[in-house]
Amino acid sequence: MPVTYRLAKDFNVAANIIRAQVAPNQIGTLLVELSGDIDQLDAAMEWLRLQDIGISTLSREIQIDMESCVHCGLCTGICPTEALTLDSETWQLNFARSRCIVCEQCIPTCPVQAISTNL
Amino acid sequence: MRTIAEINDKIQRQQAEVWTVEEVKARTPELGIAEVAQRVDVITTGTFEPMESSGAILNLGHTDPPIKIYQCWMDGVLAYAGFGAVDLYLGASQPAEYGGAGDPDPSDGTRDALRSPVRRRGGGHVIADLIAGKSVQVRAIGQVTDCYPRASLETTITRDTINQFYLYNPRNLYQNFIVGVNGGDRPLYTYLGCLQPRLGNAVYSNPGAIAPLFNDPYLDVIGIGSRVFLGGGIGYVAWEGTQHFPLQKRLPNDTPIGPAATLALIGDAKQMDPQWVRGCYFSSYGASLMLGVGVPLPVLNEEVVRRCTVQDSEIVAPVVDFSIPRRVRPTFGLVSYAQLKSGRLTMDGKTVRVAPLASLHLSRQVAIALKQWIDAGKFTLTTPVAPLPSDRTFLAQERISSQINLE
Numbered sequence: 001m002p003v004t005y006r007l008a009k010d011f012n013v014a015a016n017i018i019r020a021q022v023a024p025n026q027i028g029t030l031l032v033e034l035s036g037d038i039d040q041l042d043a044a045m046e047w048l049r050l051q052d053i054g055i056s057t058l059s060r061e062i063q064i065d066m067e068s069c070v071h072c073g074l075c076t077g078i079c080p081t082e083a084l085t086l087d088s089e090t091w092q093l094n095f096a097r098s099r100c101i102v103c104e105q106c107i108p109t110c111p112v113q114a115i116s117t118n119l
Numbered sequence: 120m121r122t123i124a125e126i127n128d129k130i131q132r133q134q135a136e137v138w139t140v141e142e143v144k145a146r147t148p149e150l151g152i153a154e155v156a157q158r159v160d161v162i163t164t165g166t167f168e169p170m171e172s173s174g175a176i177l178n179l180g181h182t183d184p185p186i187k188i189y190q191c192w193m194d195g196v197l198a199y200a201g202f203g204a205v206d207l208y209l210g211a212s213q214p215a216e217y218g219g220a221g222d223p224d225p226s227d228g229t230r231d232a233l234r235s236p237v238r239r240r241g242g243g244h245v246i247a248d249l250i251a252g253k254s255v256q257v258r259a260i261g262q263v264t265d266c267y268p269r270a271s272l273e274t275t276i277t278r279d280t281i282n283q284f285y286l287y288n289p290r291n292l293y294q295n296f297i298v299g300v301n302g303g304d305r306p307l308y309t310y311l312g313c314l315q316p317r318l319g320n321a322v323y324s325n326p327g328a329i330a331p332l333f334n335d336p337y338l339d340v341i342g343i344g345s346r347v348f349l350g351g352g353i354g355y356v357a358w359e360g361t362q363h364f365p366l367q368k369r370l371p372n373d374t375p376i377g378p379a380a381t382l383a384l385i386g387d388a389k390q391m392d393p394q395w396v397r398g399c400y401f402s403s404y405g406a407s408l409m410l411g412v413g414v415p416l417p418v419l420n421e422e423v424v425r426r427c428t429v430q431d432s433e434i435v436a437p438v439v440d441f442s443i444p445r446r447v448r449p450t451f452g453l454v455s456y457a458q459l460k461s462g463r464l465t466m467d468g469k470t471v472r473v474a475p476l477a478s479l480h481l482s483r484q485v486a487i488a489l490k491q492w493i494d495a496g497k498f499t500l501t502t503p504v505a506p507l508p509s510d511r512t513f514l515a516q517e518r519i520s521s522q523i524n525l526e
Contacts, residue, residue, distance in 0.1 A: 070167065070397060070409060070478045074312045076462070077320040077474025086462070091479035109313055111169065111399035112409070113239065 011044040068114035164331040165413040165485025168477035172290035187267035211243040211408035241406020244398030251393035294332035294380040303442030308403035327456035331414035342503025348413030351395035354386025413489035431456035
């Protein structure tokens with residue numbers, strides 16, 4: 001079944017394939033980022049379930065590689081929600097995940113490429 | 120009070136009293152300068168920050184038949200070859216050259232292009248990789264001569280398969296720097312990272328009162344030949360750094376109000392530790408090298424201790440607007456490092472977020488690591504062989520060309 005085609009054609013939902021493992025006569029997995037109108041996204045997910053496609057949702061999260069991080073703090077001036085801050089005692093980087101809105105502005109800001117997303 | 124020879128004698132017997140500069144700042148108000156000077160032999164200082172005027176000298180060793188290298192790339196980064204046959208200089212801020220597979224077109228400004236691991240590399244990364252023991256690809260074109268008949272070379276090197284590999288950094292250890300802001304209406308990508316429009320953020324790059332040269336404002340106990348901690352190995356002050364400007368205006372406490380003294384450093388990269396040498400990249404600006412540098416200050420007299428008591432509230436840096444793309448940019452005045460480290464600044468009635476670029480955490484760790492070396496008797500001090508100049512002016516390059524007269 002041309003899944004991503006139907007998502008686009010019937011629901012106007014863009015499917016950005018991030019990872020895929022699909023082989024003939026086997027159960028395949030597809031990791032896709034879906035974007036579109038919220039109601040149409042719901043309808044698209046409903047349609048997918050009706051096709052016996054199991055869905056688990058995953059939201060994008062910021063990940064920090066503390067091995068690479070040098071605690072320079074450059075990201076703390078860019079982070080709009082102050083999820084990234086420097087501890088005023090140790091001057092080490094703190095990441096308050098609950099405040100993060102995954103705007104991803106920190107990713108290109110990091111000079112040592114220690115920040116990425118989980119997808 | 121004491122001489123460097125006496126201090127070294129105590130270091131070798133592992134009896135020297137070594138404090139980090141932070142300990143001196145914290146304890147002197149209570150103990151008094153005279154008492155601290157009496158007790159302490161060496162004060163250690165450190166910094167960890169991007170130092171783009173850094174680079175490595177390498178000698179590859181001769182191939183058979185031998186080659187006189189005319190042009191050379193190391194992991195795609197151009198190295199300067201204008202020396203004897205296989206001597207090279209790899210600059211930290213030289214960008215990797217592109218066009219190979221897997222290199223997306225940056226002109227469309229997509230996220231993927233910004234994130235491309237190839238595009239975000241330069242000489243600093245190659246230097247850090249070699250120090251980390253990784254192998255690096257070398258591609259060289261030779262100038263064919265009767266004594267150097269080889270025309271080209273492709274090989275892989277590590278730090279153990281080449282003769283010399285040492286850093287020679289023309290400008291390290293700025294004594295103070297600036298604070299960057301952007302008063303314009305578009306983001307600016309600079310050597311201080313991204314400066315957000317309409318004073319969206321401010322970035323400072325000097326670790327302030329713990330930085331080595333803030334604690335010896337006139338370089339009284341640092342000179343040519345001073346032994347230092349460089350990238351986790353042993354290095355030396357080689358010369359004044361480029362743009363060394365000791366005549367910068369100073370506060371009554373003798374600390375400069377902007378960029379002032381700089382040092383050229385040299386040290387064996389084969390002994391350095393990847394923890395203290397990191398390649399880095401500033402989006403839409405370029406590659407650089409983050410380096411840990413530690414400087415020991417011998418307590419030769421009480422004045423050395425008095426200088427080390429300077430606090431973040433007593434030193435300042437100028438706030439510079441990068442939206443004016445000229446050599447002399449407008450400033451918003453001076454701000455103290457205590458204010459900068461609070462993470463907030465008020466400008467034009469607006470609160471501005473402030474971020475450092477030097478790692479205050481790792482700067483502190485450098486001073487501690489150097490203290491541990493001295494405590495263990497592994498690091499002794501040297502007497503400078505010559506003082507650093509105290510009267511260098513800061514010349515600008517004025518264009519001298521035929522003027523077109525419009526009248």
